Structures are given as structure tokens and as C-alpha cells.
Amino acid sequence: MREQILNASKIVLVTFIFTALIIPIIKRIAIHVGAVDIPRADEGNRHIHKKATPHLGGVGIFLGFLFGYMLFGEQSIRMNSILIGSFIVILTGIIDDIKPIRAYQKMIGHIIAACIIVFYGGITLDNITAFGFSLNFGALAPWITILFIVACTNIINLIDGADGLSGGICSIFFLTIGIIGFYQGRGGSLVMILTFIMLGSTLGFLLHNFYPAKIFAGDCATFMGFIISVITLLEFKGPALTSFFVPIMILGIPILDTLFAIIRRLLKGQPPFQADKQHLHHQLLGMNFSQRTTVLIIYGINLLFAAASILYTIKDPVLGKIIYIIIFIIVLWFVLHTTIISDKNPTRTKKIEEKFSMFRKKGPKKKTKAAKK
Numbered sequence: 001m002r003e004q005i006l007n008a009s010k011i012v013l014v015t016f017i018f019t020a021l022i023i024p025i026i027k028r029i030a031i032h033v034g035a036v037d038i039p040r041a042d043e044g045n046r047h048i049h050k051k052a053t054p055h056l057g058g059v060g061i062f063l064g065f066l067f068g069y070m071l072f073g074e075q076s077i078r079m080n081s082i083l084i085g086s087f088i089v090i091l092t093g094i095i096d097d098i099k100p101i102r103a104y105q106k107m108i109g110h111i112i113a114a115c116i117i118v119f120y121g122g123i124t125l126d127n128i129t130a131f132g133f134s135l136n137f138g139a140l141a142p143w144i145t146i147l148f149i150v151a152c153t154n155i156i157n158l159i160d161g162a163d164g165l166s167g168g169i170c171s172i173f174f175l176t177i178g179i180i181g182f183y184q185g186r187g188g189s190l191v192m193i194l195t196f197i198m199l200g201s202t203l204g205f206l207l208h209n210f211y212p213a214k215i216f217a218g219d220c221a222t223f224m225g226f227i228i229s230v231i232t233l234l235e236f237k238g239p240a241l242t243s244f245f246v247p248i249m250i251l252g253i254p255i256l257d258t259l260f261a262i263i264r265r266l267l268k269g270q271p272p273f274q275a276d277k278q279h280l281h282h283q284l285l286g287m288n289f290s291q292r293t294t295v296l297i298i299y300g301i302n303l304l305f306a307a308a309s310i311l312y313t314i315k316d317p318v319l320g321k322i323i324y325i326i327i328f329i330i331v332l333w334f335v336l337h338t339t340i341i342s343d344k345n346p347t348r349t350k351k352i353e354e355k356f357s358m359f360r361k362k363g364p365k366k367k368t369k370a371a372k373k
Contacts, residue, residue, distance in 0.1 A: 004188055008178065011072050011193065012200040019064030019204025023057060027208075027215045030054035035097040037216055053213060055097040057205055058220020062090045064201030065227070072193055079190070081121025082230055085113035086223060089153060093220035106219070107150070113226060114149035118142045123233050128245075145233065152229030157221045158261065159254045162281045164210035164295050166217055167202050169254060169302055170224045174199035176250050176306040177235060183314040191234040198227055211292045246313050249324065252305035253280065253298055256331060264341050283338045301327070 030036065035055040065086070073079060092109030095101060117123050125145040127136040137144050160166035174195050181192045202224065208214045217224070232247040248255070257280045262272045284294040304327050312320025335341055 001182060001185075004182065007188070008182075008192070008196045011068060011196040012203070014071065015064045015068040015197050015200030016204040018067045019060050019201045020207050021204075022063050023060040023205060023208045023215060026056050026060045026063075027054050030056040030097075030215070030218075033098055035094075035218065037218070054215050055218030056094065056220060057209055057215040058093055058217040058223050059090065060215075061198075061201045061205050061217070062086065062220065062223050064204055065197055065223075068197030068200065072197065074190070074193075076190070078121045078123060078234075081116050081123070082194075082227075084120070085116045085230075086226060088113040088116070089226045090220055090223045093218060093222050097218040097220060106222075110150045110153045110222065110226075111146065113153070114146040117149060117230060117233075118145050123230065125233055148233075149226065149229040152232070153222050153225040155251070155254050155258050156225035156228070157217075157219060159257050159279060159281075160217060160221045161279055162211075162285075162291055162295050162298075163213035164206055165281060165298065166221050166224065167206035167209050168295065168299050169251070170228065171199060171202045171206060172299065172302050172306050173228060173247075173250050174202065174231075176309060177231060177247060179310055180246070180313050181235075191231055194227065194231055194234075198224070198231075211295065246309045249312075250302075250306050250309050252327065253302045256280075260335065260340050267342060278339055280340065283334075283340050301330075 031054050036052050037055055038052045066083075069079075069083070088109055092106055096106055119142070123145070124141045125137065125148055126141045127134055156166050156170060159169070177195045178192060178199060181189065181195065186192055205217065209217065228251070235247055261279060264278060265272050265274055280298060281294050284297060285291065289297065304323065308320045308323035308327065310320075311317075311323065
């Protein structure tokens with residue numbers, strides 16, 4: 001295992017350095033081609049940043065991925081399908097970042113990429129096993145796999161609304177999958193090599209994307225979601241993984257936030273993918289947490305999901321389930337006391353804000369007239 005850890009560390013370090021160095025070049029290119037996010041007054045408070053910030057940061061992650069593959073990867077039909085699918089996803093993201101396209105046009109690109117993974121690479125979700133239960137999809141397996149890939153591809157992009165949010169959550173995912181892989185003795189497998197290549201690349205991007213962000217991933221963030229879906233499918237097909245449920249739970253926050261957003265918009269009669277300002281990070285910002293603190297809080301919750309997944313897989317399944325239940329109780333409490341699903345009671349968020357205010361550092365008290373004398 002020691003040799004595998006050293007090899008993994010080398011992969012992460014090399015891809016981290018490469019991505020960290022390439023991002024400033026991508027930033028200049030983004031400014032040159034006009035791939036810049038400029039906050040507009042007509043968009044209300046949905047955009048957190050106040051100044052123009054270049055997109056295309058996801059391209060840097062993609063280039064880090066390619067660089068890592070050329071150094072450490074092996075050629076195979078599966079890997080070829082991953083490379084082709086990744087290129088289609090990143091190209092779709094670049095086009096949208098430079099000149100925005102319609103949602104259905106982006107979806108077509110993502111579906112084509114998913115079809116390449118399924119029908120050319122032969123990577124499918126044949127069944128699901130979770131907590132001792134198994135469900136076989138049979139002839140529906142290819143189509144369910146395509147749906148899963150497209151959903152994962154977009155889920156990271158949908159929650160990418162604060163500096164460092166998507167890059168940090170994805171880094172936690174790749175690190176957790178890597179830890180599980182080591183304990184299962186599969187540190188040198190294809191999925192582990194991909195995992196550590198992506199870990200180094202996302203960390204290299206995060207160096208420039210954490211608050212205050214110098215560059216955004218843009219719609220190219222879909223590439224991270226695409227690779228997460230592929231790694232999840234490959235990891236699930238491995239004989240040592242106990243449950244497809246585990247890698248999904250590592251992404252607990254993005255999945256729940258997206259689910260809440262869809263429910264919220266449907267209840268309002270809005271399109272399910274229409275942008276708004278009621279995501280989890282908006283709720284925390286509305287409680288007067290700073291953007292940096294908001295992102296760190298979400299990191300912390302996601303780390304709890306990751307820790308529960310590790311415990312469930314390699315140490316103590318019962319303790320892992322208990323932690324999952326505790327997290328879901330906390331999330332349910334948060335949902336019931338904020339406007340993340342329904343804004344019928346806007347005073348709820350204000351009440352929580354008042355409760356949290358006692359934990360913040362109070363400013364100096366004003367001197368009274370008596371004290372001045």
C-alpha cells in the first residue's frame with residue numbers, strides 16, 4: 001500500500017502543479033474571447049460576485065486531466081470513450097461560456113457524450129445494491145445509465161454559485177473515493193488513477209477559484225460532473241465496492257440542493273432548471289455569513305457525508321448509517337426553517353439568523369453619556 005500511496009501522491013502533485021500553472025493562461029484567453037461573467041442589475045442578487053470575472057476555468061481542469069492521462073493513464077476502449085465524451089462535454093461548455101446557447105442544445109451534447117460512454121465504452125449501470133437490497137435494471141440499464149450520466153453532468157454546474165464551491169465539493173468526492181479505493185486494495189486500478197488525476201486538477205483550479213475567485217469554472221464545470229458519473233459507474237462495477245449508494249452519498253449536498261431547487265420551482269410553477277437565488281449558499285448568505293464562511297460550512301457538511309461513506313464502506317456500516325440519519329435530520333430541520341423549498345413563511349430564515357448571531361463576534365459597545373463623563 002505504501003507504494004500505491006506514493007504513486008497516488010505523485011499523480012496528485014503533478015496534475016495540481018500543471019493545472020495551477022495553466023489556469024492563469026486560460027484566464028487571459030477567456031478575457032480575450034469575451035468569456036467573462038459580468039453581473040447585471042436585472043439579475044437581482046442571484047450573482048454573488050460584484051466584479052467581472054472570466055469563465056473557462058473548467059478548461060484548465062480538463063487540460064490537467066489530459067496531461068495526467070498522458071503521463072499515468074493506459075489506453076483502452078473504456079478510456080477512449082471517456083476521452084471522447086469528455087471532449088464533447090467540455091466543447092459544449094466552452095461554446096456556452098463564450099456565447100450562451102439554449103438548455104436543450106447543451107442537453108443534446110451531454111446525451112451524446114453519455115451515449116458514447118454506454119454504447120462505445122460498454123460502461124452501464126446494470127443494478128443497484130444498497131443496504132442489502134438489490135435492483136436489476138435488465139434491458140433498461142443503458143437508458144438509466146444515460147439518464148444518470150446526464151444528471152451528474154449537470155448537478156455540479158447547478159450548485160456552482162459561490163467562489164470555490166464546485167471545486168471544493170468535487171475535491172472532497174475524489175479524495176473520498178481514493179481513500180475507499182486504498183482500503184479496498186485497488187490503488188492502481190483505472191478508476192483510482194482517474195480519481196487522483198481529477199483530485200490534483202480540481203485542487204489546482206481551486207487555488208484560483210477559492211474566495212476571492214480570480215476565475216470561474218463556467219459551464220465547463222459540467223466536465224467535473226461528467227467524470228464523477230463515470231468514476232461512480234466504474235467504481236460500482238468493481239467487485240470490492242459494497243454499494244452504489246456510497247459514492248452517491250458523498251455528493252449529498254449537491255444532490256439535495258438540486259432536488260430542493262427542482263421542487264421549489266415546480267411549486268412556484270416555474271421551469272425546474274430556471275435559475276434563482278434560494279440555493280443553500282444563498283440561504284446561508286442571507287443569514288449574514290460571509291461568502292468564505294458559507295462555502296466552508298457547506299464543505300463541512302459534505303465532509304460529514306464523506307466520513308459516513310468511508311465508515312459505511314470500510315469500517316462500521318452501522319455507525320455510517322447513524323451518521324447519515326443525523327445529517328438528514330439536520331438537513332430536514334434546515335429545510336423546515338428556511339425558504340429553501342417554500343417562501344410562504346419568510347420570517348423563518350430571519351429567526352435562524354437571530355439565533356446564529358449570538359455566535360458571531362460582537363462589535364465594541366457604544367459608550368453611554370454616563371460612561372463618557
